[in-house]
Amino acid sequence: MNSPAPTGWDATEPIELDVPQQAPPQAEPIPGEPLQGKHNPRISTPKFLRLGTVYDELTRQRAAQLIAKYPQSRSALLPLLHLVQSVDGCVSADGIEFCAEQLGLTAAEVEAVATFYTMYKRTPCGEHLVSVCTNTLCAALGGDAIYTSLRAKLGVADQETAGTPGEPGSVTIESAECLAACDHAPVVTVNYEFYDRQTVESAAELVDELQAGRRPAPTRGAALSSFKQTELELAGIFTGEQLSAEVAVPTASEQTLRGNTYAGEHAQVAPAMPDSYQMPDKPEPKS
Numbered sequence: 170m171n172s173p174a175p176t177g178w179d180a181t182e183p184i185e186l187d188v189p190q191q192a193p194p195q196a197e198p199i200p201g202e203p204l205q206g207k208h209n210p211r212i213s214t215p216k217f218l219r220l221g222t223v224y225d226e227l228t229r230q231r232a233a234q235l236i237a238k239y240p241q242s243r244s245a246l247l248p249l250l251h252l253v254q255s256v257d258g259c260v261s262a263d264g265i266e267f268c269a270e271q272l273g274l275t276a277a278e279v280e281a282v283a284t285f286y287t288m289y290k291r292t293p294c295g296e297h298l299v300s301v302c303t304n305t306l307c308a309a310l311g312g313d314a315i316y317t318s319l320r321a322k323l324g325v326a327d328q329e330t331a332g333t334p335g336e337p338g339s340v341t342i343e344s345a346e347c348l349a350a351c352d353h354a355p356v357v358t359v360n361y362e363f364y365d366r367q368t369v370e371s372a373a374e375l376v377d378e379l380q381a382g383r384r385p386a387p388t389r390g391a392a393l394s395s396f397k398q399t400e401l402e403l404a405g406i407f408t409g410e411q412l413s414a415e416v417a418v419p420t421a422s423e424q425t426l427r428g429n430t431y432a433g434e435h436a437q438v439a440p441a442m443p444d445s446y447q448m449p450d451k452p453e454p455k456s
């Protein structure tokens with residue numbers, strides 16, 4: 170049996186979707202490599218590169234500062250991997266050994282974690298990491314076309330960099346799974362800052378700006394900084410020089426709040442939480 174409609178809900182009321190019209194992609198094939206809409210970096214990227222990095226005293230002090238936050242040192246592994254990326258632009262073989270040494274882990278234990286999360290990169294990133302959401306909703310609204318056209322524009326494969334990694338104006342591109350901003354699809358992030366409701370044309374203009382050394386303001390949230398600076402902040406180290414964690418523009422958008430606004434306008438309220446809840450008994454342990 171169907172549940173009764175909530176108060177104020179009119180199922181016959183039409184819902185207007187504002188779906189942007191996009192020009193078809195004008196992607197040129199990259200010489201020697203077929204364009205692919207999807208890519209699995211875990212299969213095709215090298216394991217960990219040996220860069221010969223010697224981590225300086227400041228990095229060691231920062232590692233100690235992060236480790237001191239946790240009752241067990243191994244809990245600091247995720248921040249330490251971000252710290253390594255703030256130096257190398259990726260998780261290098263040197264970074265794996267550094268984390269293992271700092272935390273009393275084996276290199277295999279560190280590698281097992283570093284290969285699990287896609288935010289840990291195995292090749293050095295550019296000044297900017299451009300992530301194009303190609304998950305279902307974004308793909309249907311133009312994300313695949315944006316990704317394909319940007320790859321063709323930059324002339325690189327997924328997870329590769331146009332320009333010298335780390336140098337000003339260098340750009341790494343990747344296709345990404347859902348970036349948790351479906352209400353703004355299709356979405357592109359640069360160093361994890363959001364650029365909402367992109368088109369093939371607007372994404373190309375964004376990349377042009379990045380390559381020219383400029384940093385366009387994200388649609389919402391913090392100001393844009395470099396990939397390495399972002400990684401330092403993701404590690405939990407804020408230098409105060411470029412505190413991009415300061416919110417530059419409001420994070421909650423009209424689209425995100427639309428359901429809440431509609432409910433308020435139509436006097437819809439969620440059922441109250443019960444004052445108490447009887448948890449079910451724990452099952453007997455298996456013998």
Ligand code: FES
Pocket residue numbers: 302303304305306307308346347348349350351352354355356
């Ligand atoms: S599908 Fe792209 S942000 Fe969710």
